[in-house]
Amino acid sequence: MTKVVNTASVPVRNRVSFWTETVSDTFVSLECAAGGGRESIDGELWAQPLASLDLACVRATAQTVSRTKHDIAGSSADYFLVGVQTKGSCVVAQDGRSASIEHGGFALYDTTRPYCLELTDGFEQLVVRLPRETLERHLPEAAKLAALGVKADAGAGSLLVGTIKSLASDINFLTPDAALSVAQGVEHLIVAGLGSLTSALPDRDRYSRRKLVQSHILENLRDPSLSIAAISEQLHLSPSSIHRAFALDGQTVMGWVWQERLDHIREELLLGRYEGTLTELAVSWGFSDPAHFSRAFRRRFGCPPSRLRRA
Numbered sequence: 001m002t003k004v005v006n007t008a009s010v011p012v013r014n015r016v017s018f019w020t021e022t023v024s025d026t027f028v029s030l031e032c033a034a035g036g037g038r039e040s041i042d043g044e045l046w047a048q049p050l051a052s053l054d055l056a057c058v059r060a061t062a063q064t065v066s067r068t069k070h071d072i073a074g075s076s077a078d079y080f081l082v083g084v085q086t087k088g089s090c091v092v093a094q095d096g097r098s099a100s101i102e103h104g105g106f107a108l109y110d111t112t113r114p115y116c117l118e119l120t121d122g123f124e125q126l127v128v129r130l131p132r133e134t135l136e137r138h139l140p141e142a143a144k145l146a147a148l149g150v151k152a153d154a155g156a157g158s159l160l161v162g163t164i165k166s167l168a169s170d171i172n173f174l175t176p177d178a179a180l181s182v183a184q185g186v187e188h189l190i191v192a193g194l195g196s197l198t199s200a201l202p203d204r205d206r207y208s209r210r211k212l213v214q215s216h217i218l219e220n221l222r223d224p225s226l227s228i229a230a231i232s233e234q235l236h237l238s239p240s241s242i243h244r245a246f247a248l249d250g251q252t253v254m255g256w257v258w259q260e261r262l263d264h265i266r267e268e269l270l271l272g273r274y275e276g277t278l279t280e281l282a283v284s285w286g287f288s289d290p291a292h293f294s295r296a297f298r299r300r301f302g303c304p305p306s307r308l309r310r311a
Helices: 012-026 069-073 132-136 156-173 176-195 203-219 228-235 239-247 253-271 278-284 290-301 305-310
Strands: 003-006 031-034 043-050 053-060 063-067 079-087 090-094 097-101 106-110 115-119 123-131
Touching: 012 031, 012 043, 012 053, 043 176, 053 156, 053 176, 063 069, 079 090, 079 132, 079 156, 090 106, 097 106, 106 115, 106 176, 123 132, 123 156, 123 176, 132 176, 156 176, 203 228, 203 239, 203 253, 228 239, 228 253, 239 253, 253 278, 253 290, 253 305, 278 290, 278 305, 290 305
Parallel strands: none
Antiparallel strands: 003 043, 031 063, 043 053, 053 123, 063 115, 079 106, 079 123, 090 097, 090 115
């Protein structure tokens, strides 16, 4: 059900408290204070659930929005919020970092830790609320990306703005299946934008990304189409961030893939549990060229695969 709220019918003296309650009910418990020299807040808010996400559009006068330790202590909410600026500007501050987002840009903030937003007069912001596990499934280090702005010229920002604006007029007509697909599309745009920020993370955060990529590789190790491009698309990570995660140990991604494939083939040969030909075994583990497989096996283990087969 669509939620539409406007302060126009509320007495001026009650608008700040009314607005604070409205915003808290829509997102998470917050504190709102009038800004820009005003004593009150004039605003309107539109909100609509979309599968696992919640979408909202907020238009209002200048204000400061804060989520404090007190607000967090009385709440079980475990969400990420993504603010996409479509008018005015916003400064997001969290974890000692701050980011200024302008038209078309967006930033992430984590509702489990204190944060603050400074919004200019006459702003408009599109807000996506999504469960923590939804985003961390694709981006394990998401919490480390709070208050790092994604600029509009990054591409993902403008696409996200266009997608959400279109949803505002069509969302009530979506079937459940279509709503789920659109929600996943919004998630992917957010991940694409935030993924461009991972190069700014310390090396310890790249370790978690490496583990994510390794888990995906092992699940798809036999797939001959496994590649950097395929991994990037499936995990919504940039190819450069995947390369950097492996470069920490002086490895290449595909070098690790071939190493794991060879290790599994050697294990099957030692256990004597494969009854086909060596070529068939190699193909079953993603090798398309028998000669390449034989050379790679000899380099890694110092003997041809046929010797282990005879043994």
